[in-house]
Amino acid sequence: MRSLTLAEARERSSLLTVTSYAVDLDLDQGAEVFGSRTSVRFTCAQPGADSWVDLKARSVETISLNGRSLDPADVVDGRLPLRDLAADNELVVAATMAYSHDGQGLHRATDPADDRDYVYGHLFLDAAPSVYACFDQPDLKAPYDVTVRAPLDWIVLGNGAATQSGAGTWHLETTKPLATYFMTVCAGPYVSVRDEHDGIPLGVHARASLREPLERHAAELFDVTKRSFDYFHGLFGIRYPFGEYHQVFVPEFNAGAMENPGCVTFRDQYLYRGAATRDELLTRANTVSHEMSHMWFGDIVTMKWWDDLWLNESFAEYMSHRCLVDATEFTDAWVDSSIVRKVWGYGAERSPSTHPVAGVEALDAQSALQNFDGISYAKGAATLRQLIAYVGDDQFIAGVRAYLTDKSYGNGTLADFLAAIETASGKDLTSWSRAWLLTADRDTLSVEVQEQGGVVGSAVVHRESPADRPADRPHAFDVAGWTDGREVARVRTTVSADETVLAELEGGPVPALLLPNASDLTWARVRLDDATVAGLREQLAQVPDEQARAVVWSALVDGVHGATVDPRDFLDVFDAAWPLETNSSILTRVASYAEHRVVPFFVPRAEQADALARLNRAGTALLERATPGTTESLAAARLVAGTSDDEALLQSWADGQGLPAGLEDDGDFRWIVVRNLASRGLVDAGDIDAFRAKDDTLQGGLNALMCRASLPDPEAKAWAWQQLTGQEGRSNYEMVHLARGFWAAPDDALVADYVSRYFTDVPAMSGWVGEDALSRVVLVAYPRVFTDETARLSAETIARDDLTPAVHRSLVDADAELREALASRAAFGAAV
Incomplete structure (x- = not known):
């Protein structure tokens, strides 16, 4: 069409x-x-x-x-x-x-x-x-x-x-x-x-x-x-x-x-x-508030064309978090944003598909869909926070009210929105919008401290703009420091040059942990100094500011992806700080990153069993001391269920025996256990069907498909691949769940033949699968065989001129993650 x-x-x-x-x-x-x-x-x-x-x-x-x-x-x-x-x-x-x-x-x-x-x-x-x-x-x-x-x-x-x-x-x-x-x-x-x-x-x-x-x-x-x-x-x-x-x-x-x-x-x-963990309830509450804010920004006033999609999503992303903090019990919504939404957005920014928040002219409707990502949401929301810092909150809201009133039941553009803010604030936004809205990529923020006998002699904030996408972005944020859990410094600043002196830090003690953007007010790559990275094992769990802890974890995740942080260091900090974490969003999301991203992507396959064992030990330790039924207990139990190699424990939990309190009748938890068993070859298709019979629901059927696709034998892989890529009448969700299980394998040899097939079979699905659904399948089904040969095949496929826009964009993003993994393994593989 x-x-x-x-x-x-x-x-x-x-x-x-x-x-x-x-x-x-x-x-x-x-x-x-x-x-x-x-x-x-x-x-x-x-x-x-x-x-x-x-x-x-x-x-x-x-x-x-x-x-x-x-x-x-x-x-x-x-x-x-x-x-x-x-x-x-x-x-x-x-x-x-x-x-x-x-x-x-x-x-x-x-x-x-x-x-x-x-x-x-x-x-x-x-x-x-x-x-x-x-x-x-x-x-x-x-x-x-x-x-x-x-x-x-x-x-x-x-x-x-x-x-x-x-x-x-x-x-x-x-x-x-x-x-x-x-x-x-x-x-x-x-x-x-x-x-x-x-x-x-x-x-x-x-x-x-x-x-x-x-x-x-x-x-x-x-x-x-x-x-x-x-x-x-x-x-x-x-x-x-x-x-x-x-x-x-x-x-x-x-x-x-x-x-x-x-x-x-x-x-x-x-x-x-x-x-459900508290952060899952927060995520749902945020979604409820996000969609409601669209009733004004998106529904009463709609973008004129798809290239202003950010006007809908950035606004709703910002307003939902603001609403949760100001009007509900979820006052830590910005912490959740730091460790969930901004990590997602930073990933989009690292990819070659990165783009400005606004101003990218979508020449057709389908190409507009390719900019519907973490930049439109998370970066856009962070940009609005910087806009508010620049013009003032009262002026911002006055401009928003004027925009919504003037354009009610009609359409608006970026120019309309900025004009309303300019009128309300009296400030010219031309240079600001050029830097923040119309230029892709992000700056890097770091703090350089000169020490004199344990005292700060000088402190300078460095702002580095990407050489290939230069911009002059002003950043309003804070720098804070802690030693043994005590806050010893905090300075608010606005950086509008490549170097900014923080005179307020001079003469004070040198913090053991020094953190730029501690309150996560701006959008930037945070570079931690060497002393801070070295001290995280002992210092991070003691920091009482959960927003700052989220920024540290986000910086570590970003560093692992960028091959500037050794995944071994990430796991060391995880061992030391994660079991002591009290914020639900940090607790559950960091565990998920560690299990599903850091270990399988960045740790060489030969070392992954030991890495999963480390995660399992941390989960077991937390589970043993957590109060039953709490988020801590549930997060720990999920981590153990997904990483344990204790067949007796897994079989008993799958059978409903000896489960942690609160999980006795939790079918979703059982499927985490069954998938672990399936990927290790400790159950077969008949066993999975028996578990499906106990959970004969839509979600149970999806989980059963994922588990069958995870089975480590050639017949199971052949069946799953046909169900995924053949015209078998599978729904969008069924295809995604098959893809989630497929690449689970004890070694690459079991699935190696499917790497080349992916690059022919999956793009061809555009003939019968809608673009929105297929874009997800392309990402989830992308080969988890991290080799130069996979990278070669990927590059050849991306260069094809017959790919639909959604397939091409998803391939570019998946290819970027593959190359991040290869770069990290090349840099740190021997050490790990």
Whole structure:
């Protein structure tokens, strides 16, 4: 299918104004297809001109434009030409559409727990025409009237309040003007919990088999929802305008959530079936608040074109963390950002695919998707924090209010947003935006101290800008130091030159641990001095500032990836500091990085068993002394379950015997154990099927696929590869879980033949897998055989000119991680 270009979008929006959509969906036609009838009214600024409407149908039954019939055969490559338009037009299209199984369009999934089907719409970027005929670009917004026919035992939810007018027939209240990609319908035998706040009807919904976790978590979900509403109403000065507010937890969702006005969709893994750590609850709360902030920034005001996607995501990323800190119990949300979101963003910044936060002109819709990453989210949010430091918080909020008011129900651009901030603050943002928004990459911050008898003689902050992407970024941040747990220095500074003297540190004691950007206020590579790195084993656990500890761990992760920190040093610090960690985000995320990234990527294969044993010992030690049922206990148990080689322990836990307190009926925890057993060849496919029988759910089926793919024998690998890359009808989630297990192997020989096959078989999947889903499969399925031959094949594939944009971008990012691993092993392999 052709991807809409920026030039085409500008031409069409200059010609057409869409006034309304009436969409009639018939979801009662079986499991494969649904009926779609669209009536769209629009005006044409130049009567007699030609245009087109977007339509990706299984078949088209009838088309009429202003009462005259059009030939369905005219639909070519997803477009229906519209010729000789009148000043006022009505287009009516009746078509049959196909349900998707890759998380895009109208996705239909069967829950094996009860064999009931669920449908949800995810129309992001360019999937709307697979549901209804539309002018699919973000600046042609219009109100919607939607009618849905569904099986009698289904309920229907959507952007407008749903009312049932007859058996199986539902009408959704007319919406405010929406961009095409925000229209959604969720339908199925969903179960619901409802509430109300400040005159806004609220609902949370999930599959029937998730009734228990939905009801168990509903109170907390509503609490975060209500607090976020109150906070954003006060901050923006504009009331939520989209009527009811539903949050639907849907199966097989590609992202974390989607901000459809009035009907937000979430991945249903957020309804934790078993035990959840505090940081998992924080992540969910952040997602709830993030999507709500989009109701203003994204939904009320939508970007004009996809190259301003950052206006949506950076703003929501910043506002959700701000809201959690100011209005909820999750006051450590910025700590979580440091060790989760910014680590993700720094990874995107290290890749050759790095790009500026804004100003990258997306020449077509699909290329815009390639900039939908940790830079758009985490770097953009950090950039907004620097903007606030530059202009002042009151001035920033005043500018945001003016922008939202002026552009309500319309579209905005980077220029519009900056103009509003400039007017409110009285500051020219030209040079600031050039440095922070329009230039890729990041600076490196370090502090050089000259010591005189244990006293700081001089202290200088060094700001190094990348030579190939020079920028003059001002950084507002702090430098702090600790010795044996006591804070001995803290200086706030604004750095606007390559060297800045910190006179406030002079004459004070030299800290054992000296940390630039200690409060993580800016976006930069933090370079720790040699004395600090050497002292981390003894000093880090004593630092009482959890935000600073997160910055240290982030710097260590960044250094391992950049081949400036020996993975051995990382593991030494892990041994010493991780078991004493008290912040849940640091505790769980650092353990995950150590187990799933540092050891398998950066430690040579011959040393990995010993490295995993170190992690297991740390987990066991924490598990033995942690209070049962706490985050510490759960994090430790998960680490032990994933790293232990104690067959007796693993078998007993898999059988439900001797489990840590709180995990007795936790099916998700059992699957961690089973995957460990499977990867070691200590269970077979029949055993996995038996465990699946105990957890006959959608998630249980996915975990079983991952475990089968992990089995260390040729037959299992051949089966998994066919299920992954053959046209076997696997869903987006099934493909990702197969890929997650596939490269688990006791040695490279077992999977070596699949390295070359990956570079032919996986890109070819673009013929039947949507770009959004395939981009994830490409990353997860990338070979975990870290050799020069893999790098050679990877480079050859990236150079091909027949790759889709999503496949190419994911290959570039995966290739960058491979080369990081090779560089680290070359630098430190012998030492490890």
